[in-house]
Amino acid sequence: MLSRVADNLYWMSRYIERADGMARMIQVHQNQALEYVQNDQQLKEFWQPVLQSICAEQVHPESDAFQKIGKVLIFSESYPNSIISCLFLARENARMVRDQLSEELWLELNNIYLFFRNGDALDLFNQGSDLLLDRITRFSLVFQGLADATVPHSEGWRFLSLGKYLERADQTSRMIDTLNLRIKEPTRADLMSVLRCCIALSAFRQQFRGNLSLQNVASFLLFSEDFPRSIRFCIRTIDHSLHTLSGVPTGTFSNEAERLTGSTLAMVNFTDWNQVQSKGLHETLDELQTTLIEIGQRIFETYVLLPSEIKSLGERSSANFTQAQQQQ
Numbered sequence: 001m002l003s004r005v006a007d008n009l010y011w012m013s014r015y016i017e018r019a020d021g022m023a024r025m026i027q028v029h030q031n032q033a034l035e036y037v038q039n040d041q042q043l044k045e046f047w048q049p050v051l052q053s054i055c056a057e058q059v060h061p062e063s064d065a066f067q068k069i070g071k072v073l074i075f076s077e078s079y080p081n082s083i084i085s086c087l088f089l090a091r092e093n094a095r096m097v098r099d100q101l102s103e104e105l106w107l108e109l110n111n112i113y114l115f116f117r118n119g120d121a122l123d124l125f126n127q128g129s130d131l132l133l134d135r136i137t138r139f140s141l142v143f144q145g146l147a148d149a150t151v152p153h154s155e156g157w158r159f160l161s162l163g164k165y166l167e168r169a170d171q172t173s174r175m176i177d178t179l180n181l182r183i184k185e186p187t188r189a190d191l192m193s194v195l196r197c198c199i200a201l202s203a204f205r206q207q208f209r210g211n212l213s214l215q216n217v218a219s220f221l222l223f224s225e226d227f228p229r230s231i232r233f234c235i236r237t238i239d240h241s242l243h244t245l246s247g248v249p250t251g252t253f254s255n256e257a258e259r260l261t262g263s264t265l266a267m268v269n270f271t272d273w274n275q276v277q278s279k280g281l282h283e284t285l286d287e288l289q290t291t292l293i294e295i296g297q298r299i300f301e302t303y304v305l306l307p308s309e310i311k312s313l314g315e316r317s318s319a320n321f322t323q324a325q326q327q328q
Contacts, residue, residue: 001155001156001159003304006156009156009160010160011089012090012163013160013161013167014163014166015089015093016109017168017171019083019086019087019136020136021197022073022074022083023083023133023137024137025050025197026073026074026133028193028196029050032189053174053181055081056073056081059072059073059082083136084121091110094106100151100156101151104146108139108142109143144164147160158245165238165241169235169238170289172231172234173231174289175221176218177282179217180281191212192212194217195217199229200221200227204220207220214281215277218281222268223271223272236265239258239262239265242299245303256301256302257295257302260295264291
């Protein structure tokens with residue numbers, strides 16, 4: 001497979017997962033924010049930790065800032081992680097590898113692109129924001145189901161999987177981190193909101209029988225072996241995909257991406273809540289997010305860049321280079 005094709009598939013999948021995560025985050029927090037709608041200061045205090053966790057502190061309209069924040073996060077063309085920006089970038093990446101996608105997959109992505117492009121999305125938003133956000137999350141589920149059902153599970157599908165699970169692990173870590181960034185102790189509503197953002201409420205209840213606490217919520221989303229949006233599950237899937245691509249047995253490594261992923265998986269496998277609490281939940285999540293950025297960069301260097309291009313990177317930081325790739 002051409003490295004350019006692999007890169008396009010990876011970013012297409014990643015942008016779609018990002019749009020899905022943003023849609024769930026906006027919907028859940030918009031509904032919770034109704035409690036503070038009459039108090040601008042409380043509304044600001046409610047939204048700021050959420051915006052900080054997704055690096056969007058400066059993203060809001062000039063007037064009625066936090067009353068309209070959901071609309072900005074959906075339709076802003078200046079904010080690179082808005083839903084419309086993610087969907088347009090996903091479609092552009094898909095257009096360049098059209099021959100690698102099934103007809104059904106391309107039609108689904110092109111339809112949502114045209115839905116936003118011709119203004120129908122804004123019309124639906126004006127009827128009710130939940131209607132639009134439900135459509136976006138349903139699109140993501142259908143798209144991922146079609147990818148699994150209609151794309152050969154060869155190298156291209158592995159890069160789709162890498163993009164999806166790297167982004168998903170990052171999104172989950174950021175949602176957990178909103179609990180650390182709040183001024184006051186997380187309330188029961190805050191804990192349930194994080195679970196809903198990760199579509200984890202039903203699965204959490206099955207395991208913990210309604211015993212809702214910061215320890216249980218964070219432990220579940222960090223360490224669950226079976227839940228497909230837990231950080232442990234995502235990293236294990238990334239590790240498996242990387243070893244399938246290289247053909248190297250699990251437990252060894254042939255490139256820096258595999259080494260980083262393997263060491264991160266070992267850390268998650270052999271860490272418990274007491275160790276997280278001792279180190280600090282925010283510090284643990286911050287370290288994980290930095291490592292996920294580094295893994296993405298190493299995947300890019302291993303499978304996309306030529307050796308001469310790697311050498312020419314010089315002193316550019318991994319984080320800055322990855323950000324430049326995200327805004328291609």
